[in-house]
Each structure stands twice: as C-alpha cells, then as structure tokens.
Amino acid sequence: GQNIDQPTEMTATEGAIVQINCTYQTSGFNGLFWYQQHAGEAPTFLSYNVLDGLEEKGRFSSFLSRSKGYSYLLLKELQMKDSASYLCAVMDSNYQLIWGAGTKLIIKP
Amino acid sequence: GAVVSQHPSRVICKSGTSVKIECRSLDFQATTMFWYRQFPKQSLMLMATSNEGSKATYEQGVEKDKFLINHASLTLSTLTVTSAHPEDSSFYICSATPLEAGQSFSYEQYFGPGTRLTVT
Numbered sequence: 075g076q077n078i079d080q081p082t083e084m085t086a087t088e089g090a091i092v093q094i095n096c097t098y099q100t101s102g103f104n105g106l107f108w109y110q111q112h113a114g115e116a117p118t119f120l121s122y123n124v125l126d127g128l129e130e131k132g133r134f135s136s137f138l139s140r141s142k143g144y145s146y147l148l149l150k151e152l153q154m155k156d157s158a159s160y161l162c163a164v165m166d167s168n169y170q171l172i173w174g175a176g177t178k179l180i181i182k183p
Numbered sequence: 184g185a186v187v188s189q190h191p192s193r194v195i196c197k198s199g200t201s202v203k204i205e206c207r208s209l210d211f212q213a214t215t216m217f218w219y220r221q222f223p224k225q226s227l228m229l230m231a232t233s234n235e236g237s238k239a240t241y242e243q244g245v246e247k248d249k250f251l252i253n254h255a256s257l258t259l260s261t262l263t264v265t266s267a268h269p270e271d272s273s274f275y276i277c278s279a280t281p282l283e284a285g286q287s288f289s290y291e292q293y294f295g296p297g298t299r300l301t302v303t
Binding site: 114119161174175 | 226228229291293296299
C-alpha cells in the first residue's frame, strides 16, 4: 500500500531551526509537496521537489532523496506565526496526491 | 496568483437536509477540481476528482449518491451533501489545477478556504 509518515507533533523555540521529516512509500513518484495549514484554514503551498537535493526558498528549505524515500522541510529563524501543521504529500504514478497526516509544529517564545 | 473561492465558509444544517458547497476558480480555468474532507487532527482525504463536462471520479468508500458533484463549467464545481447526518460534519476543501490543453500534470494546486459543515 501507499504510505506517508511524518511526526505527529514537534515543539521548537522562536528564532531556532526545526527540521520536519517525511518518509514515503508510493506506487510511482511524480514529486513531493510540502504544505502549511493553520488551524481551521485550507493548506497553502510551500514547496515542490521532484529531483534529489535541497530547494531553498527564504526561511524555508525542502530536501528530497528519492532513493531513500525521504524528504525534510527545514524552517529557520522560527517565528510565532510558523505555528501550524505541515503536510507532506507525494504525487504517485497516477498523478494523485497521497497525503501524510501532518506534523503539528508548536513554537514557544 | 490563482485564487479559488468556496461558499459558504460555514454552514449548520439539520440532520436529513441537503447542503450545497460551491467551489470557484476566480482567475483561471480549471478542467479538474478536487474535493477533500478533513476531520479534526487528521490529514486531507480525497473524496472525488471533478472533471468539467463529465462524471466525477470518486475514491473508494465515498458514496457517489450521497456526495453529488457537478462540474458545470470550467470555473465552477459544486458538492452537494444529501441527507446529511452528524457524522458528515467535517471540513470540506476544494482545490483546482490550472491545466493547459493536452497537459496531464501541473504541480500547481490551489486550495479554496474550506467549508466547515456542522450537522445537528
């Protein structure tokens, strides 16, 4: 079956760095997405990786290793507004998105 | 950027009634729209893929006669929850992908703000 694993919850301190990991097993691979979702709101797109390596976008970076079925989202200089759930999703061979359960990130002052 | 709207944002209805949720792509045409359901503290669950001018494709376990989807135009898809029950209370989210003619994939997926349905 298809499976996306990510930690349920993480806590970090304002101004620090946090890494949210995601491992996947899917039928085919057409890219991995990271979304941010604040409570009660729809997800917003953060990043898309289809090739191995690190993609940097401001304070957020996303890494992919296809051979390991592994990705991480790196958040630097954490701000209180970064408190949210972070969803990892993989697009399979049928171009369908398979969603992880999300990682709730709690930022403490 | 591309904008997707949903209406209503919140709805409370009585058990046994039907509720219609609209999803509109405001500044682009979407041949494909997706309907998701999200229960508290759970991930998004794809319910169905809505294709303009044809029948929706439902995911396994989703009752097509209960969740009616109509994709009447390139900018509008509707989800009707028929004979709603308290267990249908959830957060319903649509998304749309701006696809060019002949294109099978675009990683751009834009989400609507969601509709919170509460069935009493």
